[in-house]
Amino acid sequence: MTPSLEQNLLNIIQDEFPLEPRPYQVLAELLQQANPAEFCAIGETEVFLAVERLRESGVVRRIGAVYDSRKLGFTSRLCCGKVSETALDAFAATVLDEPSITHNYVRNHAFNVWFTVIGKSAEDIATVVQELQQRTALTDVHILDSKRMFKINTVMGKIAGTHEVLACEKTAHEHKLDFTVSETIPASPLSQPALRKCRALFAGDIPHTLTPFATIASQISSEISEEVSESQVIAQIRCDLNSKTARRFGAVLRHQKAGFAENAMVVFEVDENAVEQAGQLLSAETQVSHCYERNSFDGFPYNFYAMIHETGAEQLNSTIAKIVDKLNNPAYCVLRSVKELKKTSFNYFV
Numbered sequence: 001m002t003p004s005l006e007q008n009l010l011n012i013i014q015d016e017f018p019l020e021p022r023p024y025q026v027l028a029e030l031l032q033q034a035n036p037a038e039f040c041a042i043g044e045t046e047v048f049l050a051v052e053r054l055r056e057s058g059v060v061r062r063i064g065a066v067y068d069s070r071k072l073g074f075t076s077r078l079c080c081g082k083v084s085e086t087a088l089d090a091f092a093a094t095v096l097d098e099p100s101i102t103h104n105y106v107r108n109h110a111f112n113v114w115f116t117v118i119g120k121s122a123e124d125i126a127t128v129v130q131e132l133q134q135r136t137a138l139t140d141v142h143i144l145d146s147k148r149m150f151k152i153n154t155v156m157g158k159i160a161g162t163h164e165v166l167a168c169e170k171t172a173h174e175h176k177l178d179f180t181v182s183e184t185i186p187a188s189p190l191s192q193p194a195l196r197k198c199r200a201l202f203a204g205d206i207p208h209t210l211t212p213f214a215t216i217a218s219q220i221s222s223e224i225s226e227e228v229s230e231s232q233v234i235a236q237i238r239c240d241l242n243s244k245t246a247r248r249f250g251a252v253l254r255h256q257k258a259g260f261a262e263n264a265m266v267v268f269e270v271d272e273n274a275v276e277q278a279g280q281l282l283s284a285e286t287q288v289s290h291c292y293e294r295n296s297f298d299g300f301p302y303n304f305y306a307m308i309h310e311t312g313a314e315q316l317n318s319t320i321a322k323i324v325d326k327l328n329n330p331a332y333c334v335l336r337s338v339k340e341l342k343k344t345s346f347n348y349f350v
Helices: 005-013 023-034 044-057 085-096 122-135 165-175 192-202 212-224 230-242 272-283 313-326
Strands: 060-067 075-082 101-107 113-119 139-144 146-152 246-253 262-269 288-294 304-310 331-343
Touching: 005 023, 005 044, 005 060, 005 246, 023 044, 044 060, 060 192, 060 230, 075 122, 085 101, 085 113, 085 122, 085 331, 113 122, 113 331, 122 139, 146 272, 192 212, 192 230, 212 230, 230 246, 262 313, 272 288, 272 304, 272 313, 304 313
Parallel strands: none
Antiparallel strands: 060 246, 075 113, 075 139, 101 113, 101 331, 146 288, 262 304, 262 331, 288 304
């Protein structure tokens, strides 16, 4: 990707998509403030069409809310196991049909399949995994809880290729308009049926219109025969952000298409007394999107996990080497993502 209007927008809309009646007009104003020389003539329609191009190209997977499963009464587990090369296709097909499994990757390790399961309880997750073993060639499976979570943030700080153009990146944050979360938002402006429908829509992709929140309000009103306003819809997502029920509201990217072509899950063997410091160090790294302490198991002594994204293989190797040095050279293993078999959002509202 070359520096462009689209790339500048990506640096804003991942976690600052305007919660306003005309969000694309707000984005145009934000760009004008950040870089008047380049974007002085930018308008609402041009910004909307640029975001639409990002959606159509697959760079933006969706625009909506990223919910915290625990806040909604669910729990999640990372699982790993072994599947022979000849059985991978059948395993992948079975996982695609299982709605409680949201992510599924092949990685370059003896434990070659890694997947995430979401359920109402640890027992529900164990049942899903057991049934998956019965239906596929999955063996030697381990269900891994997170003992401590240090970072979970799929927002990439700066999209590849924007170093010159985004002299406006810092400026945009300094001048961003007032669509951040308020601490005075009421508990919920919606009835329970409207709330459930609203969250279900936010968990997907917002409508491709200049006034998406008005469109959502109209859709909810027609489906539940209850009048819901645009202002109530906007207030609800602000409420969810304020309560941390939603981690963020914005664009969810396909990292590879956005310029981060390489990623790996790097696992470390860190002394128990050093885990807290390791978590703080890696949380500060912009290339690290996820960072957890997990239990080790037989044949896999690693207890500290980090998901690292970079623009290329050389850059990834360099970042890993830097992180290993910061952690005082613990034993570690790099599990590169060989193939993405599934990546979806969980439907909490069925």
